Amino acid sequence: MPRFSVIVPVFKVQAYLHACLRSVLDQSFTDFELIVVDDCSPDGSGAIADSVTAGDARARVLHLPENVGLGRARNAGLARATGDYLLFLDSDDTFVPGALQAIADRLARTGEPDVLVFDYARTYWNGEAHRNQFAAILSRPGPEVGTLDDRPELLRLIMVAWNKAYRRDFVEKNDLAFPSGYYEDTPWTYPVLMAAGTIALLDRVCVHYRQRRRSGILHTTSRRHFDIFKQYDLLFAFLDSHPELERWRPVLFRRILDHLTTVFNFPDRLPRSSRAEYFRRCRAQYRRLRPPGLRAAPTGRAGVRYLLVATGARRTFQTLGGAHRLRLRITRRAKSWYGRLRTAALHAHYRLQRRRPLDPDLAVFAAYWDRGYSCNPAAVEERLRELAPHMRTAWVTTAEHAHTLPPGVRRLEPGSAAYWTALARASYLVSNVNFHRRYAKRPGQINVQTHHGTPLKHMGIDLLDHPAAAGGTDFERMLRHVDRWDYSLSASRHSTLVWERAYPSGFTTLEYGQPRTDLCHRAGARDVLRIRAELGIPRDSTAFLYAPTHRDYQRGYRPALDLGRMAEALGPDVVLLRRTHHFYPAGGGRDRTDGHPRVLDVSAHPSAEELCLASDGLITDYSSLMFDYAGLDRPIVLHVSDWETYRATRGAYFDITAHPPGLLARGQDELTDILATGAWRGPRSAELRAAFRRRFCAYDDGFAAERVVRRVFLREEGGLPAVIPLEDRRPAPDPARARALDPDAAEAAGAQEPSGPAPLEPSRPEPGTR
Template identity: 45%
Template sequence: MPELSVVVHGPNTQDRLTGLLASLAAHPHPDVEVIVAAVGAWAHEAARTYAPEILVLPLPDGTDDAAARSAGAARATGRWLHFVHAKDGLPVGGPRLVADRVADLPDEVDVLLFDHVSSTWETSLLPSDDGPRLARSGRAAHPLDAVARTALRVTPLLGNRALRTAFWQAHEAELTTPDEPFAAYATLLLADHIAALNQVAYESRELRPESLPPVTPEQHFALVDRYEALLTIAQHRTTTTATTTATTTAPVAPAAPPTTPGAAPDPVQAVLYDVMVRDCLRTFARTRMPDATAREFFRRASEAAVRHRPPGHRRPAGPEGIRRALLEENAYTRYRAFQAANRARRATKAAVRTRGRQAAAAFGDRHYRKSLSRPVDPNLAVFSAYWNRGVACNPAAIAAKLTELAPQIHPVWVVTAENACLLPPHTDHVIPGTRRYREVLATAKYLVNNVNYPNAIVKRPDAVHLQTHHGTPLKRMGVDQMEFPAAAKGLDFQALLARIDKWDYSVSANSHSTRMWERAYPSRFTSLDYGYPRNDVFYSATAADIRAVRDRLGIPPTHRAILYAPTHRDYEAGWTPRLDLATLADSLGEDTVLLIRGHYFYDGTPSPLTALRRTGRIIDVSAYDPVEELSLAADALVTDYSSIMFDYANLDRPIVVYADDWETYRSTRGVYFDLMAEPPGQVARTQQELTEILTTEAWRDEGASKARAAFRRRFCEYDDGQAAERVVRRVFLGESEDALPPVIPLERRTPAPSPREAV
């Protein structure tokens, strides 16, 4: 008997079912069975491709969601059920997370709640508000009364909860309804105990309203009917509980009524009532309805608010309390007037804020222009990296070497306020928008960045702008992105070219980069073919340094460490690992540690790795800096199209390319060469292939070594451990090319020792 039956149900709306089933088929799990209640010919056609591994149950067109769920559940053999609508999605590893959690739950638990992300026709993988709520519930199981304030405010989806199969069978009649939010709330009202999982295991996809039938007045009114029915269930639940308790404790005495004057309201009814009123008011305020429909909706909501108001209930203070009072009075006209007044007040405040920002910007511009009249300070250098994230990358290596070779030049870093606390001690820095920020940018002799400074920064004739870049380009960059809409989205190419025209120097790691920078950034800058300063550490690090990094990361000395560092996709808004990392870790064995680093573009999105950290074989290093230390700690690198492969190749350690979506990436982003034809090592196109490479000697065999040697000759051309010195001597000290340390030939370079050698 599997732990979990995933019941996929519904029609193949906009062909969403195809991707969902492909993901499930690519990442099977022995404790998870998949049943597809396929509604209509298109859904059946899409699903039968994955039979017999996936059980397909064909259903006729027009079968509603409730009937499809019931049909799928009737064929399920798992102890638990997870209902997944065919239009929605499951993150890689999501079913495994749920199956592992329910396996530990006692039989008294009927419902497991978990977190989800949401996608629309415009956005992808937006975090929900449920995560903190679920986190507060902990891992223990609770009756609903104990967690009503949390559980009843979790988004009402059947997809973000698993149901014990016996519980579903006992209450199937009450839960079989096309109204999914009703069914979702009802599962909680009928459950004995509820548990929580503070991990994302579901993706709710919202269809574009214009692709759906128009909403009828009856559908609007049904919202009120839904909550009235739920409150009736809640009241019956309270009455039953009170009667049972009274009978158990005092069989002779009559049962006490569920509520008495002055008594505290039942927590379940109180929270559900609050949810109803909020939802009705929000729907009324945000939904366009004809006036007659809006009046009738408001009237029905008013009657429900009065009829079901719990004893002792108190309205909140402030505007929300006023809204509720007007609703209870059925004061439609006054409510509309209150709405209009609020909109006018918000518009006035927004206008005041806008004028304030404009005044502050104008003042800042005047201050910056005034500062430009001051002499350039020959001993002042401004540094920035990754849009003011902190001390990192090539600028950090240059700044360190500058302190050694030219201590008279004072470095100042530009860093955002939220990252300032992460700076190394005693780092002089400025916050964007401040008075000193404008002064140092206006008067510094040297401006160093691995991206670009803002458009408003003026290029003074006697100032030097040094562009260091932050990777060797595989993907199209600069103006080469113009023919690729996904990559070019939101880019102002005229502004980009204006920024490029401020460059005096462009640092390059190899001839390929030099040629591509000149193509992608057509301007008059001078190319410095010196290597990337950030890669100097790959030739200067000692065995002790490597042991220290691995110790900080918690990697046992005898274990193999594999760094998985994928890049971002322009056609995806968030990051979901393209690998089932838990399964991969299991396959690689207990003597292998996976270091997982998500791309920095995805900061702020929910991490899909949290549940895997507890195993000790997966370490989330997405926030670890500097990334060069991760490379030093790793025995091998697994990546897709990230520029880290070009840097890591300096270490002459194995690299495996996992390219499951190469054709899509290549066509949407554009590339400068065919990585599949010129890889740095073995190439895997599926997880199975990757597993085979990493569990045999293929990851470091003769073929992989030959591919890596050719790759190093081409892309590690100038990296020899002296790049930062060459940059400082040429740019800051004004030395001639002939006086700079020559590039050491590749065959004479000695990279840092491998982790095995360091042990």
């Protein structure tokens, strides 16, 4: 018995069928059967299905003798399914790589629920891909497994069969089947959700839902849209036969009215001659299916719409609908004109400022899309103020992040007149992303691209083959922005080769190291212990920093580890510091581990580098933080439970599981064992880390920012700090050694100001070039 039965009904899809079937057969998870149902398709679809599946014992093609329609074709596949779970896939859509593995893992983790709901993305002929607009429903707090009563918002999702996995014995027990005609998913999906004893969610895009350039079947003008009345009659007949589900009748009744009026409002669905008849049918269905005691007209615009349907006032309905659409257009245009006028005024101001001379002593900095003072630009800015005090610096960030700016650094509000003045007149602009698309580089301006980490995942034009990860990126615009760069900072030869290939342009590469890692080499024992005291880490505890990266195939932060359970297993001497990716709001990593006294959420801490200094070891997955942390020469453990899926959806420049910076764990239990036994800091871990440092930390020695300042701002071609050989570097001591070096520092730190002592610096090497 296979784990999954994947049912694909086929009719007139010869242009898309090969991709659909290959997306199933090429899945990394292989325990499935593929049932292709050729619904007597008049094109070459049947032959294509035979050709693609030939020789694969997991697949079979059923050729129907006559065309029966989508619903009955699915039923034909159902009758032959033998899998534990049923999956439906429309023949012009595709599974994303790793989808079946992710579904199988989630089913196992949630105890074999009756139904698993997963996400999808709409893909367009021009290469754009947009995730389901209600995807946040799949990541909202709530029980991992429940019923529709626990998550009634599931009824807001698109009512289709292909975004769910169904336990086959649940389907058979409830005698569920698809009807014939249009809107056949309606009397299937609602009963499934209402009758399911257990429903689980998977916050992951598993299906690419193709949006054809010419609209699909439901957007064709035809009287077959009248089938919607029959389908809702079937749905309410199901309710009549299941009195235990009676509580859902008012909810479904309102859903019916919303759906019926939506079809009526679409100008391309109903023939003009049939619109009056359709509205009469809406009124009749309203009167026939209205639950006893339900108010005829709830408050609000929806109530007015329902009342007009109940009274059959079609012309009034159309008039009010037209008036409402007109108001929306007027409001949108008014907002649009205001925005255009403001933008035009600011752009005129910017053009005027560009006529003024450049300010040779002004440098503008930004990081992470204006999210505060951090990363490589912050390290360069700090060093610039030390080495070139005549320079004035300004930092682009919002009021929300103003508290991160050090004293004396001017803040620029993004999009303000002062912002555009600075972009027009600054001689230097430094960022780890890109400045505004309307910024036009002037002759004499120098742009420095610092990047924000060593690349493991695909970047730049290398994302062309990964549209879901690219997220609708305008690659032509991106390359126009890249053409502004004068300098690109690199932390290693690996980074140099990636940046020059992923962002092809004429910039000069500076292999100087990552400035943000300077702190890891310039800090001393007192800094380490001070930061730990500020974070509330007990003096003698072992602290692990857990810093996972984001997933392009998930929406929002979804914890891969139960940190509370791990903290209990590791004992009272271990503290876990959780830092979510900067794509998620600070504190957005809240989950059931919150409240555990030894799990600290440090997502809002402004400095990832300080968190590295405070920790004894790093737990991560594919985050670029591992490259920074390796420079500290402290232990790293990788949790790689979804490596194959991550690599398939995002792309990777090398196999991190073959060349890791430390030990690997495929699951939480294995990770806990590595930490509990001390293997995380054993000889094998040290051996892997040493090889990783040699490959990726060639220039991170504490003087990267100084090299940048002297070369770019002070125009010193020679005399830059020579790179300290790897074997001669002395990064900040780990917490255990820090306690031994300065046993009284922890108590002293408690009496100090939060800023602590000035960072201790390593002795500067003799000037020279690399």
